[in-house]
Amino acid sequence: MLVFYLAALDSDDDKNKFEYIYRKYYRFMLHTAAGIIKNPTLAEDAVHETFVQLLRGIDTLRIDNERALKSYLYMVTRERSIDFLRKWERRRGAQPDYESLAAALDNYAEPEEVALTNLQLDKAIALLDEMPLIYRQTLVLRVKGYSIREIAKITDSSESNVKTRIHRARAMLLKSFEEQAE
Numbered sequence: 001m002l003v004f005y006l007a008a009l010d011s012d013d014d015k016n017k018f019e020y021i022y023r024k025y026y027r028f029m030l031h032t033a034a035g036i037i038k039n040p041t042l043a044e045d046a047v048h049e050t051f052v053q054l055l056r057g058i059d060t061l062r063i064d065n066e067r068a069l070k071s072y073l074y075m076v077t078r079e080r081s082i083d084f085l086r087k088w089e090r091r092r093g094a095q096p097d098y099e100s101l102a103a104a105l106d107n108y109a110e111p112e113e114v115a116l117t118n119l120q121l122d123k124a125i126a127l128l129d130e131m132p133l134i135y136r137q138t139l140v141l142r143v144k145g146y147s148i149r150e151i152a153k154i155t156d157s158s159e160s161n162v163k164t165r166i167h168r169a170r171a172m173l174l175k176s177f178e179e180q181a182e
Helices: 002-005 012-037 038-058 068-090 098-105 118-128 132-145 149-153 159-181
Strands: none
Touching: 012 038, 012 068, 012 159, 068 132, 118 132, 118 149, 132 149, 132 159, 149 159
């Protein structure tokens, strides 16, 4: 499959970067998707969709910071897997089991996430899942340390749109946390 992905890229630098990500993180991404989807074949399809998304933004991806890259790949794989699961459930006409999905997401233990208690993490995940994708993705990229300019390139938006999305996403989270606290 790697050959097909590489054929879609023009520059040798992009090909080398993509091959590095594929070879180093494919199993990690598959494990992440399988933890959410619970079906190995569908998990592979979700990972494929994730790699197709990565192809589109490969020139803006930074591979110099392993920790940030792994967190970003986790986020993108998780988003694609959840979207894929939702589409699959709609096709089958069944209602998804969001409680087991949330439990699967709790299995990822990075130092940033350990700082939150499990209850806060559950609330944060639920709130982020309810947020529109463009706001969620923009906010998560900003939290991971990407600059406004980098986020604009990744999301193919203007810098002012990125700032507006970050502001709105924070406002949505704050409002949701305040409503749950009451």
